[in-house]
Amino acid sequence: MNERTPVLDVVCHLILLVGAALVCLPLYFVFVTGTLTQQEVMRVPMSWLPGDAYFTNLQTVLSSANFGRLLLNSFIIASGITIGKLSVSVIAAFAVTYFRFPFRLTVFWLIFMSLMLPIEVRIVPTYESAANVALPLNILGSWLGMQVLVDLDWNMVNRYSGLILPLIASATATFLFRQFFLTIPDELCEAARIDGASPWQFFRLILLPLSRSNIVALAIILFLMGWNQYLWPLLLTTEPAMANAVIGLKKLMPQADSLPTWHLLMNAALLTMLPPTLVILLLQRWFVKGLVDSGK
Amino acid sequence: MLARNSAAELPAAAVGGWRLRWPLRRRAAPAFSDGQAESGLKRAHFTEWRLPFWLLAPQLFILLLFFFIPSVRALIQAFQLTDPFGATTQWVGFQNFERLFRSSVYWSSVQVTVVFTVAQNVLTLSLALLLAFASNHILRGRGAYRTILLLPYAIAPAIAGIMLAFLFNPRVGPVAHMLQGLGLDWDPNRNSSHALALIVMAASWKHICYNYIFLVAALLSVPHSILESAYLDGAGPIQRFLRISLPMIAPTLFFLIVINFVYGLFETFAIVDATTRGGPAGATSILVYKVYQDGFVTLDLGSSAAQSVILMGLALLLTYAQFRFIERRVNYSV
Numbered sequence: 001m002n003e004r005t006p007v008l009d010v011v012c013h014l015i016l017l018v019g020a021a022l023v024c025l026p027l028y029f030v031f032v033t034g035t036l037t038q039q040e041v042m043r044v045p046m047s048w049l050p051g052d053a054y055f056t057n058l059q060t061v062l063s064s065a066n067f068g069r070l071l072l073n074s075f076i077i078a079s080g081i082t083i084g085k086l087s088v089s090v091i092a093a094f095a096v097t098y099f100r101f102p103f104r105l106t107v108f109w110l111i112f113m114s115l116m117l118p119i120e121v122r123i124v125p126t127y128e129s130a131a132n133v134a135l136p137l138n139i140l141g142s143w144l145g146m147q148v149l150v151d152l153d154w155n156m157v158n159r160y161s162g163l164i165l166p167l168i169a170s171a172t173a174t175f176l177f178r179q180f181f182l183t184i185p186d187e188l189c190e191a192a193r194i195d196g197a198s199p200w201q202f203f204r205l206i207l208l209p210l211s212r213s214n215i216v217a218l219a220i221i222l223f224l225m226g227w228n229q230y231l232w233p234l235l236l237t238t239e240p241a242m243a244n245a246v247i248g249l250k251k252l253m254p255q256a257d258s259l260p261t262w263h264l265l266m267n268a269a270l271l272t273m274l275p276p277t278l279v280i281l282l283l284q285r286w287f288v289k290g291l292v293d294s295g296k
Numbered sequence: 297m298l299a300r301n302s303a304a305e306l307p308a309a310a311v312g313g314w315r316l317r318w319p320l321r322r323r324a325a326p327a328f329s330d331g332q333a334e335s336g337l338k339r340a341h342f343t344e345w346r347l348p349f350w351l352l353a354p355q356l357f358i359l360l361l362f363f364f365i366p367s368v369r370a371l372i373q374a375f376q377l378t379d380p381f382g383a384t385t386q387w388v389g390f391q392n393f394e395r396l397f398r399s400s401v402y403w404s405s406v407q408v409t410v411v412f413t414v415a416q417n418v419l420t421l422s423l424a425l426l427l428a429f430a431s432n433h434i435l436r437g438r439g440a441y442r443t444i445l446l447l448p449y450a451i452a453p454a455i456a457g458i459m460l461a462f463l464f465n466p467r468v469g470p471v472a473h474m475l476q477g478l479g480l481d482w483d484p485n486r487n488s489s490h491a492l493a494l495i496v497m498a499a500s501w502k503h504i505c506y507n508y509i510f511l512v513a514a515l516l517s518v519p520h521s522i523l524e525s526a527y528l529d530g531a532g533p534i535q536r537f538l539r540i541s542l543p544m545i546a547p548t549l550f551f552l553i554v555i556n557f558v559y560g561l562f563e564t565f566a567i568v569d570a571t572t573r574g575g576p577a578g579a580t581s582i583l584v585y586k587v588y589q590d591g592f593v594t595l596d597l598g599s600s601a602a603q604s605v606i607l608m609g610l611a612l613l614l615t616y617a618q619f620r621f622i623e624r625r626v627n628y629s630v
Contacts, residue, residue: 029470030459046470091351092354094351110359115615169358187340262462273450
């Protein structure tokens with residue numbers, strides 16, 4: 001259809017340019033504000049051009065707000081969620097699709113149920129579980145009157161384990177891998193069995209290499225999700241040094257009665273945005289695939 | 297979740313994804329020697345139980361600790377009354393729910409949530425459609441536009457909130473200054489509808505890109521032959537879009553509406569907490585924020601648990617809807 005629609009073409013470009021501007025302007029202002037001094041931020045109207053205080057602000061953010069540590073925490077949490085979720089999911093999906101064993105459907109339903117309730121709707125009890133993982137045993141112990149069980153204490157607050165494990169507890173990735181495995185030709189498995197491969201060999205030598213592109217795509221999505229976590233780190237960290245960068249930003253937010261240190265906040269925001277933005281820019285093709293595949 | 301914990305894909309033709317089948321429907325059993333077909337089991341499979349047991353153990357163990365036990369406890373707590381220090385607990389039946397439904401604060405939170413999610417949905421979907429149509433129509437620069445429009449996906453909702461809170465800050469924000477210059481007395485810290493507008497904008501800013509990707513993929517999968525024949529019949533690009541493409545991508549639109557509701561209900565907590573903290577005077581206290589406030593700030597555990605149960609019901613409904621639409625998102629082959 002090679003009709004010529006010069007007017008519509010211009011309108012479409014305008015729409016897209018406005019859209020791009022709506023995306024970029026806030027980001028540009030974050031950058032500009034991060035380079036201003038306290039006096040320049042207070043000035044009305046604010047400068048539209050970057051100042052020269054970027055590195056001074058950066059130093060303040062890194063030293064007084066301990067942002068280096070927070071970024072490291074973000075990285076550990078994001079990587080932990082990504083690696084943990086992928087490894088747990090891929091083997092679970094393999095078990096559910098390639099094996100016949102008693103209660104297979106029951107197990108699948110149990111896993112599938114966890115797709116339905118996000119962590120946001122059950123924060124209080126999930127927090128209690130993380131604050132004392134031995135809680136169910138305690139309850140059991142109190143019923144049975146066994147003091148040994150009641151005294152168990154396994155606290156995950158302010159620990160990486162507590163920040164990571166509860167967020168792995170959902171079956172998104174398992175479900176996706178299951179869908180993918182169902183599309184793999186049966187002949188591959190038959191051939192492997194005829195050649196005398198054990199299930200584990202089939203998984204390692206055939207299934208995993210075939211899943212590589214799905215694993216990469218999903219890893220990107222999970223990493224971004226992990227990096228941008230907010231609610232869970234907010235609940236589970238009481239020590240400032242264990243929070244992640246996004247929570248650190250909340251702490252830098254100027255309050256009504258204090259000095260409006262927007263320049264420091266924006267400088268830190270730029271720092272926090274950079275890693276995930278780079279991931280998207282460099283791995284765009286994979287990322288789009290992962291996004292559309294997972295509906296996330 | 298749902299959004300986060302969901303599995304949805306587009307027709308294979310769209311982005312080289314794979315077709316999602318409704319996972320729980322038994323397909324007709326093919327004839328083969330391995331015995332009976334079970335749903336979701338490969339025709340060529342292994343029959344042993346020790347290995348799958350160990351493969352499933354880590355997932356099931358984590359789910360048990362952090363999903364099943366908490367979910368069951370949320371259900372139990374909804375029918376209990378606990379004092380803030382956790383010393384005494386008693387069964388109160390539906391008292392928590394009654395208290396909740398009698399509280400005007402809760403109903404105003406429901407109202408705020410409805411306004412917020414609907415406004416965010418309309419804004420997000422309409423802008424995304426506009427952008428998707430535009431980028432489908434032009435020939436040059438598609439990739440560059442897409443790269444820029446995708447950026448917000450990388451940015452945490454909390455940061456989107458903080459950025460807009462700054463731009464619209466009545467004291468220092470450049471956009472707020474412009475609005476004040478136009479004679480509008482803009483102040484989200486005092487004016488509740490301004491605060492609500494602010495979080496709607498932040499939530500949409502973050503989520504338009506997600507809608508956009510799905511819409512572009514869906515528009516690409518509309519059969520060319522149909523568009524071609526409409527063109528020969530004299531339909532212009534806008535007419536073709538409204539009369540052919542839009543009805544054909546209806547399942548994707550429904551799917552996105554569901555996803556947007558899920559996002560608005562559950563994933564915007566960070567935006568509210570980082571910008572308005574539910575204020576002014578509860579004007580932006582959406583349901584998920586109220587659960588957090590009652591559970592962790594005012595320590596009204598019974599009420600918080602009852603609210604959790606209500607949100608669980610909503611989440612289940614939305615999941616169901618989501619899978620219904622996934623099932624219907626078929627690739628029209630002509």
